[in-house]
Structure formats: C-alpha cells, structure tokens
Amino acid sequence: MKDMPTKERILYAALDLISEKGYDGVGVDLIAENAGLKGPSLYRHYKGKEDIFLSLIDMVEAHYMTGFGLMNTKEGYPDTMDDLIENAMERIRFTMHDDVIRKTRRILAMEQFRSERMAELTTRYHLENLQKLYADIFADMMEKGILKQDDPEYLALEFVSPVSLFIHMYDRQPEKEAEVLEKIRKHFEHFAKVYGKKKSDLGE
Numbered sequence: 001m002k003d004m005p006t007k008e009r010i011l012y013a014a015l016d017l018i019s020e021k022g023y024d025g026v027g028v029d030l031i032a033e034n035a036g037l038k039g040p041s042l043y044r045h046y047k048g049k050e051d052i053f054l055s056l057i058d059m060v061e062a063h064y065m066t067g068f069g070l071m072n073t074k075e076g077y078p079d080t081m082d083d084l085i086e087n088a089m090e091r092i093r094f095t096m097h098d099d100v101i102r103k104t105r106r107i108l109a110m111e112q113f114r115s116e117r118m119a120e121l122t123t124r125y126h127l128e129n130l131q132k133l134y135a136d137i138f139a140d141m142m143e144k145g146i147l148k149q150d151d152p153e154y155l156a157l158e159f160v161s162p163v164s165l166f167i168h169m170y171d172r173q174p175e176k177e178a179e180v181l182e183k184i185r186k187h188f189e190h191f192a193k194v195y196g197k198k199k200s201d202l203g204e
Contacts, residue, residue, distance in 0.1 A: 007045045010035045011056045019103035022110045023053065057121060060104045064125070067094055067101070077140045081196040084141070085188045092163065092184055096170055096177065105171060130160040148195050155195060162187050 004012065013035035017026045028049050032042040046052045068091055078084040095101050104125075112122040134156035141147040147155075163184055170180045 006035070006037070007055075008059075010037070010042060010045060010052060011059050014052050014056050015060070015100065015103050015107075018053070018056075018111075019106040023049075023107075023114060028052075054117075057117075060100060061121075063100050064104070065129075067098060068129075077137050078146075079144065080146065081192040084137070085185070085192060088159075088188055089181070089185060092167075092181070095167060096180075102171070105167075109171075126164050127157075127160070130163075131156045134159050146197060148197055150195065159188075159191055 010031060014026070014031050017031060017034060026049070028042060029039040031049070031052060032039045035042070046055065076087075078087050108118065108122045108125060111118045113119070131153065135152040138147055138152040138155050138159075142149055142152065166180045166184050166187075170177055
C-alpha cells in the first residue's frame with residue numbers, strides 16, 4: 001500500500017477500518033494514521049470523513065463493475081448452457097475472494113440503514129446490477145436459440161436471487177465455502193436443465 005498514490009492509500013485505509021468498526025467507529029485521525037499520514041495532511045486530499053466515504057464507494061463501484069464483468073459486451077456472452085454456468089461460477093469466486101468486495105459487503109451490511117445512498121447501493125449491488133447483466137445475457141441466449149423463450153428479466157431474478165443468500169452464508173461462515181459453491185453450482189445446473197433448450201427443442 002506504500003506505493004499507492006496518497007488519495008488511494010487513504011481510501012484503502014478507510015475501507016479496512018470501516019469494514020471492521022463501522023462508519024461511526026472510525027475517525028479521520030485513525031484513517032490518516034493507518035494510511036501513514038498525519039491527521040491535518042489528510043485534508044489536502046479530502047474535505048473530511050464523509051468525503052472519504054463517498055469517494056470510497058465510487059472507487060468500489062468501479063472496481064466491482066470491472067472485476068465482475070458488468071461492463072462486458074455481447075462478445076463475452078456465453079454460447080452454451082455450460083458456458084453460462086462456468087462464467088457465473090467464475091464471477092461467484094471473484095465476489096467471494098476479492099478482498100475489496102468482501103469488505104464492501106460488510107460495510108453495506110452495517111451501513112445500509114444509515115443513509116439513503118447506502119440503501120440504494122445495497123439494493124443495486126445485491127440485485128439490480130446482477131439482474132440487468134443476466135437479463136441481457138439471457139435475451140442474447142434466447143436469440144441464439146440456447147435458452148427457452150421467456151421473460152429474461154424474470155429469469156435473471158430467478159437465477160441470481162438465491163446466490164445472494166449463499167454469499168451471505170459464506171460471509172458469516174467462510175469455512176463452508178465448499179458447501180456454498182456446491183449449492184450454487186447445483187442451482188445453476190437446475191436452472192440450465194429447466195430453461196436450456198435440448199437438441200430435440202432445436203429440431204436436431
């Protein structure tokens with residue numbers, strides 16, 4: 001972290017501290033200390049704790065959008081049901097293991113009732129972004145004849161909703177990672193069995 005630009009170092013220090021102590025449990029001086037700065041020098045970069053926190057959320061959203069593949073084009077969309085499952089599992093492993101995302105989930109769990117923006121972000125992070133991504137993917141798969149014709153938004157909701165529950169289970173009990181991943185994969189495989197087109201459906 002020492003090699004990071006100062007503004008970024010402050011944000012990562014805030015991420016570490018707020019994920020452990022909550023927003024109200026962390027002061028500017030403590031953030032500065034953990035970033036290797038003296039308190040007054042932090043104000044050269046941010047107006048105060050709220051400014052740091054809002055900048056942190058912006059940084060995390062950009063990190064999430066890139067790492068989770070929410071900025072993908074159709075070129076990265078799956079061509080088979082097996083591709084869908086493997087791509088989805090890769091995203092699951094990312095969200096389970098990425099340190100920034102894991103700490104952000106803890107912050108959201110603690111702070112979603114503190115502010116309207118955090119409540120909106122929690123809904124967007126846990127549901128809306130994923131539903132939109134998979135609705136677009138499923139619409140594309142329907143066009144390709146891989147997936148049965150249905151409402152892509154509803155199918156996306158059915159696909160992603162249980163996953164959020166399993167991820168929260170993992171956050172509470174990380175020792176159950178293997179069990180969580182198995183349950184998620186079985187959910188995806190059941191979805192593929194129900195909604196994926198068989199060769200007989202394609203007239204082959």
